Amino acid sequence: MVTIYDIAAKAGVSAMTVSRVINNTGKISDKTRAKVRRVMDELNYVPNHMARSLVLQQSNVLFLLITDITNPFYTTLARGAEDAAKKHGFRLLFGNSDESVDKEKDYIDTILATRADGVLVAPAGDLSLPHLETLRKHQVPFVLLDREVPGMDSDVVLGDSKENARKLVEHLTSHGHRRIALINGSPQISSARLRLEGYREALKLNDVLFDEKYVLETAFEPRSDLSEIERWFDRMDSLPTAIVAGNNVLAVEVIRTLHARGIQVPEEMSLVCFDDLGPFSEIDPFLTVIAQQAYQFGYLGTQMLIDRIQERGSADQPWKKVVLPADMIIRRSVATLDEK
Amino acid sequence: MVTIYDIAAKAGVSAMTVSRVINNTGKISDKTRAKVRRVMDELNYVPNHMARSLVLQQSNVLFLLITDITNPFYTTLARGAEDAAKKHGFRLLFGNSDESVDKEKDYIDTILATRADGVLVAPAGDLSLPHLETLRKHQVPFVLLDREVPGMDSDVVLGDSKENARKLVEHLTSHGHRRIALINGSPQISSARLRLEGYREALKLNDVLFDEKYVLETAFEPRSDLSEIERWFDRMDSLPTAIVAGNNVLAVEVIRTLHARGIQVPEEMSLVCFDDLGPFSEIDPFLTVIAQQAYQFGYLGTQMLIDRIQERGSADQPWKKVVLPADMIIRRSVATLDEK
DNA sequence: TACTTTAGGGTTATCGGTAACATTATTTTA
DNA sequence: TAAAATAATGTTACCGATAACCCTAAAGTA
Numbered sequence: 001m002v003t004i005y006d007i008a009a010k011a012g013v014s015a016m017t018v019s020r021v022i023n024n025t026g027k028i029s030d031k032t033r034a035k036v037r038r039v040m041d042e043l044n045y046v047p048n049h050m051a052r053s054l055v056l057q058q059s060n061v062l063f064l065l066i067t068d069i070t071n072p073f074y075t076t077l078a079r080g081a082e083d084a085a086k087k088h089g090f091r092l093l094f095g096n097s098d099e100s101v102d103k104e105k106d107y108i109d110t111i112l113a114t115r116a117d118g119v120l121v122a123p124a125g126d127l128s129l130p131h132l133e134t135l136r137k138h139q140v141p142f143v144l145l146d147r148e149v150p151g152m153d154s155d156v157v158l159g160d161s162k163e164n165a166r167k168l169v170e171h172l173t174s175h176g177h178r179r180i181a182l183i184n185g186s187p188q189i190s191s192a193r194l195r196l197e198g199y200r201e202a203l204k205l206n207d208v209l210f211d212e213k214y215v216l217e218t219a220f221e222p223r224s225d226l227s228e229i230e231r232w233f234d235r236m237d238s239l240p241t242a243i244v245a246g247n248n249v250l251a252v253e254v255i256r257t258l259h260a261r262g263i264q265v266p267e268e269m270s271l272v273c274f275d276d277l278g279p280f281s282e283i284d285p286f287l288t289v290i291a292q293q294a295y296q297f298g299y300l301g302t303q304m305l306i307d308r309i310q311e312r313g314s315a316d317q318p319w320k321k322v323v324l325p326a327d328m329i330i331r332r333s334v335a336t337l338d339e340k
Numbered sequence: 341m342v343t344i345y346d347i348a349a350k351a352g353v354s355a356m357t358v359s360r361v362i363n364n365t366g367k368i369s370d371k372t373r374a375k376v377r378r379v380m381d382e383l384n385y386v387p388n389h390m391a392r393s394l395v396l397q398q399s400n401v402l403f404l405l406i407t408d409i410t411n412p413f414y415t416t417l418a419r420g421a422e423d424a425a426k427k428h429g430f431r432l433l434f435g436n437s438d439e440s441v442d443k444e445k446d447y448i449d450t451i452l453a454t455r456a457d458g459v460l461v462a463p464a465g466d467l468s469l470p471h472l473e474t475l476r477k478h479q480v481p482f483v484l485l486d487r488e489v490p491g492m493d494s495d496v497v498l499g500d501s502k503e504n505a506r507k508l509v510e511h512l513t514s515h516g517h518r519r520i521a522l523i524n525g526s527p528q529i530s531s532a533r534l535r536l537e538g539y540r541e542a543l544k545l546n547d548v549l550f551d552e553k554y555v556l557e558t559a560f561e562p563r564s565d566l567s568e569i570e571r572w573f574d575r576m577d578s579l580p581t582a583i584v585a586g587n588n589v590l591a592v593e594v595i596r597t598l599h600a601r602g603i604q605v606p607e608e609m610s611l612v613c614f615d616d617l618g619p620f621s622e623i624d625p626f627l628t629v630i631a632q633q634a635y636q637f638g639y640l641g642t643q644m645l646i647d648r649i650q651e652r653g654s655a656d657q658p659w660k661k662v663v664l665p666a667d668m669i670i671r672r673s674v675a676t677l678d679e680k
Numbered sequence: 681t682a683c684t685t686t687a688g689g690g691t692t693a694t695c696g697g698t699a700a701c702a703t704t705a706t707t708t709t710a
Numbered sequence: 711t712a713a714a715a716t717a718a719t720g721t722t723a724c725c726g727a728t729a730a731c732c733c734t735a736a737a738g739t740a
Contacts (some may be wrong), residue, residue: 004697016720030717046449048453049695050399050696054725075410257623283591283624343727353689360688368689394728395726398729
């Protein structure tokens with residue numbers, strides 16, 4: 001590998017002069033600069049970020065930790081983060097925790113070991129708390145995305161899960177539905193809890209009794225095994241007329257299960273969910289969804305993170321909490337129920 | 341930041357002893373080892389990968405450069421790569437070139453500067469050649485994924501684009517179609533060229549004359565502007581009865597354009613494409629596709645890369661070229677044409 | 681008993697950069 | 711014209727870790 005010393009030797013200057021040319025610092029005569037540049041080109045010099053970061057004590061690297069790389073919500077979020085990072089001269093690296101607290105821990109260790117300047121985290125759940133405490137302890141700035149973790153104050157970008165759940169339920173009640181079920185992520189995840197809350201409140205507002213048999217708390221990430229959903233249906237005394245899914249992945253799993261039972265959506269079962277399905281939903285605009293601004297989650301979160309990193313010394317800002325609004329996209333997955 | 345020197349001081353040993361405990365090398369008494377471990381825990385020590393990589397001259401990092409992070413083909417591929425990397429003790433970082441040769445160049449520079457041990461590249465196109473030459477010149481092992489680049493020999497994992505294009509066309513001809521159009525990625529991309537070739541050969545085998553008005557060469561990545569496809573349709577003397585799309589993104593764009601014109605698939609236009617649409621295709625299993633084994637692209641490619649990295653000194657192996665078979669998934673997007 | 685091994689650990693140099701300070705001409709200024 | 715300022719470059723130390731070599735005391739061996 002070519003180093004600044006090789007350049008220095010060949011150009012007949014000191015390593016420091018080469019460093020100055022590279023970083024455009026200090027005073028360098030045009031002649032020397034030109035000579036150094038020429039030698040750098042000749043030898044195909046590439047600076048070594050690790051050596052540089054080691055002495056500068058900063059890496060110019062941000063890390064984005066998401067929970068499901070196959071979910072368009074997160075990949076779109078990733079693009080937003082990438083654009084914002086690039087705009088500010090940071091590099092962005094990605095990790096994928098698969099909704100697993102253990103994999104998350106591995107990534108946190110890697111992040112600390114690689115000395116990233118900051119982290120964007122969609123936490124796997126409340127059990128992520130120790131990981132965040134680790135980051136805090138090591139003074140690594142971070143911003144939470146999409147989910148909060150009780151016991152940890154920080155900057156955070158959220159959707160309004162409760163309000164949005166309410167909107168989805170009311171969309172259903174306004175179409176005559178009264179037996180409305182909810183399939184949700186783990187109650188260890190803040191957004192799932194709030195979605196349940198919004199669901200319950202909306203039911204109450206519409207004078208529908210809450211029936212816990214109509215609620216299934218499972219996992220947000222795809223599972224090959226659908227039997228849990230099967231068993232949920234089996235437990236019900238009578239099927240609901242509509243289902244709210246806590247995210248897009250769950251909606252798909254519900255549809256698969258329903259199809260296996262020969263139940264059609266929306267004719268025999270209405271369905272709505274959180275988060276759109278990505279570009280491919282346009283093939284057949286079918287599911288009525290709450291479409292969150294995934295790109296903005298990433299873009300704003302990254303800006304907040306960079307602000308925090310560059311704060312350095314100035315008076316500590318209070319934690320910021322950004323709540324992004326979402327639109328409901330009404331499509332064809334909800335049937336209007338006749339009055340009985 | 342806590343360093344091994346802090347640990348060493350507090351434990352009353354030398355830094356080298358701490359290093360030995362961390363890496364499990366050399367001879368250390370149980371007593372010393374325990375003491376060092378205790379101090380490491382107390383001080384929340386985290387090793388500094390950059391310092392380590394600097395002296396070891398290897399980073400244990402692989403880099404995966406894909407062209408479209410929102411395309412399920414690539415995210416699934418990424419999971420395969422992630423799993424294989426983890427299995428061998430490598431960390432995997434991702435980058436997203438957006439099908440842009442320029443962004444790709446930025447990433448290549450970053451990769452060199454961060455001294456990744458190896459790279460998996462889905463090249464943006466034939467113009468990626470200089471980037472690959474740069475990697476080669478700096479002796480960074482790499483494996484190409486999904487696309488070849490003329491003029492550059494290397495390990496590569498491919499699908500059989502030509503054969504698969506032939507299959508798609510023959511699926512259409514077997515349903516009575518004769519006027520078959522092709523919308524394809526840039527001819528600067530090897531897979532696109534081969535798909536065109538397969539398309540032409542299949543037409544010839546079925547005694548259909550090739551009509552260049554039926555072929556549109558555009559870009560594989562999503563574009564907000566559909567007017568190019570509009571104009572393509574406008575140029576045709578008569579519309580085809582079926583369209584082959586060079587990838588999933590193009591298929592979606594075709595559907596959007598057709599819908600805007602009030603043309604229904606498959607009733608008035610049949611459509612097939614390369615690559616499945618990810619988990620969400622299960623909501624409405626609609627598009628007939630060639631489903632490539634995206635996960636295997638990533639998994640095998642990573643294994644080949646690691647083999648190459650660890651080869652080190654042993655006789656140079658010849659370049660390996662893995663061609664992964666694909667299945668056609670027949671769904672509902674092709675209509676059977678009556679004989680005229 | 682005298683000589684080798686071995687266990688257990690320390691010293692020093694180095695990886696590729698950069699900050700901080702030092703040095704030497706050359707100008708500028710009083 | 712001597713002192714002060716400036717331009718252009720060099721020297722040294724250090725970032726955090728590890729390899730290679732060195733050292734010492736205890737154990738093994740002829």
